[in-house]
Each structure stands twice: as C-alpha cells, then as structure tokens.
Amino acid sequence: MAEFTRLQNCLALIRLRNPPVNAISTTVARGIKESLQKAITDDTVKAIVICGADGIFCAGADIREFKVHKTFDIQLGDIVDEIQRNKKPVVAAIQKLALGGGLELALGCHYRIAHAEAQVGFPEVTLGILPGARGTQLLPRLVGVPAALDLIISGRHISANEALKLGIIDKIVNSDPIEESIKFAQRISGQSSQELQMTSDMVADKSSALGPPKGYTSKATIEFFFYLTVPGLCCGM
C-alpha cells in the first residue's frame, strides 16, 4: 500500500509500504495514485514528499506478481506523468535503494535527495525487459544518452555518489533523507506554480534539443535514441 500523511507546513507525505523492499505491486501503485490525487486536489498542500517505509525507497515492480501473472500491470507510467503534469513540487527521499520502477518514480519527481549509502539502477534488463515507465526518456534528459544507455543496458546498480556526479540525484545526505526532503520541500513550497512550470519546461526544452550523440550515426542507434527520448514510442506501461 501507500500511506498518505498530511504534514504540518502545507506538506503531504506519501510512503510506500510493501515489505521487504517496498516493491510496486498493483495495490501499491493504486495507493500512490490515490495519495497523489489527495495531495494534488488539496489546495492547502503546497509540496509533496515520496518515500519508502522501513529505511528503503523501492526495489521496483513487485516480481512476486510478475511470477504469477507473467506481466506487470501497474500503470506506473501514468503515475510518473501525473507527477510531472502536477504543478506542486514533488521530492523523492531515497533511502537504501531506488531500482527499476522505483527509480522511474523518483525520476518523475522534481527533486531527488538520497542517503550517501543508497544505490540506484535499472535492473530491468536482467528480466529481459526495458524500463517502460518513462525511465528511457527521463534518464537521458538528466545524464545524456551515452550514460543512460550504459545504465539501462548494463543493469548495474550505482552508488549515490556516482548518481550525484551524473546528475540523477540532486543532493546526498548522511542523515535521514526523509527529514531532509521534508525540510527542503518546506523551503521550496513557496515557489509559485509558474516558477515550477518554467523549470519543467526548461527540462523539456533541454531534452528536445538533445540530438543523437556525436559518433553514433548508425540508423539503429538513431532509432534507439528516439526510442529513448520521445515519450509515447515506449512500450507498454
């Protein structure tokens, strides 16, 4: 499930809870969607923090459901779109792990604050799939196409430090990232929706200005580049 808490100071906290790794099951996805709706439609909420329970953000889609249904049906892409469409700033507080769909959820947020020991990555390739919930568009916007390809194709987990250097994470802390995210969300909750919209537009402009990386000129690479960067060309979630 996902727990919705209305905090003081005009903030809402959405906490993923699905032991042992807060994987995104259909129930968790529904909980996130409902919590987001509550936070977005409540005019007294000015900023939103998303975190995980029990010291871990999220290890991605719930592979227990995958084993039963042979497919993931969590509509995570819709959730990421909703976060991005919404005008209130959303901060992801990353403790320990943000993998697969967990990283896509965090990439959909406007800011990411991680604990120094956290790790992030896209392990989808180890399941024979590609990130399908906007990760293939959002990651290259932040880190560029070659680094995004490397992470998506290798499936490797990287440290918070490497993620910070690449630009995936905005800030690393040695203290509790949830507390830090709440403080940060409080600070930015004064930002007008117009300012936030301008920031989102700038990120979108930057991504559409990206061309295929120099030296990568084969037709297959260019097609893959567009697959990576153009929303809607991506399969299924």
Ligand SMILES: C/C=C(\C)C(=O)SCCNC(=O)CCNC(=O)[C@H](O)C(C)(C)COP(=O)(O)OP(=O)(O)OC[C@H]1O[C@@H](n2cnc3c(N)ncnc32)[C@H](O)[C@@H]1OP(=O)(O)O
């Ligand atoms: C579409 C697809 C989308 C959106 C995706 O997100 S695909 C990606 C799905 N996620 C993964 O493939 C991650 C797989 N898990 C791991 O790599 C590791 O388990 C871990 C790094 C998350 C933790 O490793 P470790 O500390 O060594 O511990 P264990 O491997 O022993 O795992 C601990 C328990 O957690 C359960 N687990 C792990 N990942 C998931 C998951 N995604 N969904 C459900 N449960 C998960 C794992 O089975 C262990 O459970 P128990 O055996 O202790 O009951």
